[in-house]
Amino acid sequence: MKTLRVGLLGLGQIGAGFYSLLASKRDFFRREIGISIDLVKVAVRNKDKKRKKSVPKSLLTENAFEVVRDPSVDVVVELIGGIREAKALIGEALTRGKHVVTANKALLAEAGDEIFDLADRKKRWIFFEASVGGGIPVIKALREGLVANRIESIYSIINGTSNYILTRMTEDKSDFREALREAQEKGYAEADPTLDIEGIDAAHKLAILLRFAFCGNVRFKDIYCEGISRIRSEDIAFAHEFGYRVKLLAIAKASKEGIEARVQPTLLPESHILANVNGAFNAVLIRGDQVGDVLLYGKGAGPAPTASAVMSDLIDIAMREAGRLNEEALPMRAIRRPLKIKNISSILSRYYLRFHVVDRPGVLAKIAQVLGKHRISISDCVQKERSAGNVVPLILLTHGAHERDVRNAIRRIDRLDAVSGHSQVIRIEQ
Numbered sequence: 001m002k003t004l005r006v007g008l009l010g011l012g013q014i015g016a017g018f019y020s021l022l023a024s025k026r027d028f029f030r031r032e033i034g035i036s037i038d039l040v041k042v043a044v045r046n047k048d049k050k051r052k053k054s055v056p057k058s059l060l061t062e063n064a065f066e067v068v069r070d071p072s073v074d075v076v077v078e079l080i081g082g083i084r085e086a087k088a089l090i091g092e093a094l095t096r097g098k099h100v101v102t103a104n105k106a107l108l109a110e111a112g113d114e115i116f117d118l119a120d121r122k123k124r125w126i127f128f129e130a131s132v133g134g135g136i137p138v139i140k141a142l143r144e145g146l147v148a149n150r151i152e153s154i155y156s157i158i159n160g161t162s163n164y165i166l167t168r169m170t171e172d173k174s175d176f177r178e179a180l181r182e183a184q185e186k187g188y189a190e191a192d193p194t195l196d197i198e199g200i201d202a203a204h205k206l207a208i209l210l211r212f213a214f215c216g217n218v219r220f221k222d223i224y225c226e227g228i229s230r231i232r233s234e235d236i237a238f239a240h241e242f243g244y245r246v247k248l249l250a251i252a253k254a255s256k257e258g259i260e261a262r263v264q265p266t267l268l269p270e271s272h273i274l275a276n277v278n279g280a281f282n283a284v285l286i287r288g289d290q291v292g293d294v295l296l297y298g299k300g301a302g303p304a305p306t307a308s309a310v311m312s313d314l315i316d317i318a319m320r321e322a323g324r325l326n327e328e329a330l331p332m333r334a335i336r337r338p339l340k341i342k343n344i345s346s347i348l349s350r351y352y353l354r355f356h357v358v359d360r361p362g363v364l365a366k367i368a369q370v371l372g373k374h375r376i377s378i379s380d381c382v383q384k385e386r387s388a389g390n391v392v393p394l395i396l397l398t399h400g401a402h403e404r405d406v407r408n409a410i411r412r413i414d415r416l417d418a419v420s421g422h423s424q425v426i427r428i429e430q
């Protein structure tokens with residue numbers, strides 16, 4: 001029987017989920033896998049806080065460093081979140097010879113290079129399956145199951161909050177604010193939803209996927225990031241008229257000139273498999289040069305799915321410690337060369353453009369002229385009936401165009417007298 005002594009940092013949503021999972025499955029792991037996972041200490045911010053599941057007071061400490069410095073701890077499970085403290089605690093744990101399991105995507109996206117370097121130097125394992133896609137085993141798929149493939153692209157829905165909001169806007173025709181409020185009431189969105197609705201959380205996860213899909217280091221600031229807060233219900237309705245749905249996608253695509261890495265609201269054909277991933281669900285569509293398309297779909301957040309991923313990492317470490325798995329048997333992709341990320345201005349895409357224009361003859365021609373001057377050709381066009389205030393929505397879909405040209409054209413168009421407010425630009429993927 002291999003025993004793994006665990007120090008847990010955090011007993012919040014995921015920490016408590018992990019604690020419950022361990023309590024219910026500990027005997028199963030001992031019996032079926034021959035691994036005993038023993039919880040030695042648990043760090044929280046406030047020992048006296050009322051918790052749904054009671055934890056023996058003797059296990060709790062308010063000093064997280066006590067956990068990472070405890071010589072009897074083999075593995076530190078970091079579930080406190082945030083960057084500064086979590087980084088210091090993980091650094092200390094690795095330095096003291098402990099393996100680490102974390103769900104902290106923000107930390108790995110912002111400081112992954114340093115942390116992975118330290119783990120390498122100290123010859124310790126750091127596992128982080130729960131950091132992307134909650135319970136979906138996407139890191140294992142990239143590192144192990146798809147190791148024989150050159151990854152060509154990843155299209156993913158990896159922020160459940162945004163996907164929930166967009167789904168409500170699509171199905172109930174609610175506006176962004178109403179859908180956000182509902183997501184908050186149901187516990188899918190934080191009181192401060194910025195990280196989710198501005199695409200930052202998805203970009204954190206994409207940074208981690210890029211590292212293992214394309215075998216290299218990524219600077220987080222090189223990832224283009226745009227959230228859903230500017231999507232209006234009219235965009236969802238117009239997209240539907242053209243046969244599309246709006247989804248927040250995290251996209252990585254390999255090309256000769258570099259890797260496209262972007263988080264953005266996207267129009268997807270209604271028949272696209274990701275267009276039908278709804279509510280708080282996540283999905284990652286990976287294309288490998290040997291396997292073709294692989295779709296991973298499931299719950300991307302929440303205590304039970306996320307704790308399932310944390311536990312799988314712990315079992316993995318226990319098996320390695322027991323000599324039942326080794327690095328050669330489960331290759332980690334090399335993660336050491338800097339990846340060349342393409343600047344967003346050089347990407348080629350189709351676009352959905354929505355303008356609010358004064359309803360008078362010649363406006364469409366003027367806009368088409370500006371687009372033409374910037375080498376952008378129109379593939380479809382809808383102008384709506386006159387509404388209040390003599391301003392009507394005009395929607396254009398384009399053929400493939402360069403982002404740089406589209407931005408320049410939109411800047412010019414937004415200055416036209418006949419155009420009111422800022423125009424909407426959403427990229428289209430097939």
Ligand SMILES: NC(=O)c1ccc[n+]([C@@H]2O[C@H](COP(=O)([O-])OP(=O)(O)OC[C@H]3O[C@@H](n4cnc5c(N)ncnc54)[C@H](OP(=O)(O)O)[C@@H]3O)[C@@H](O)[C@H]2O)c1
Nearest residue numbers: 010011012013014044045046064079080081103104301302
């Ligand atoms: N929520 C999800 O669905 C989800 C999914 C995937 C990944 N994750 C990641 O999992 C991690 C944890 O998320 P969460 O939602 O469980 O967070 P959470 O509910 O806010 O819980 C944080 C926990 O950490 C404790 N804590 C915070 N700072 C501490 C410190 N300095 N020392 C000791 N304890 C400290 C808190 O103690 P008190 O309880 O005493 O306040 C609390 O128990 C984050 O990195 C998050 O990104 C979350």
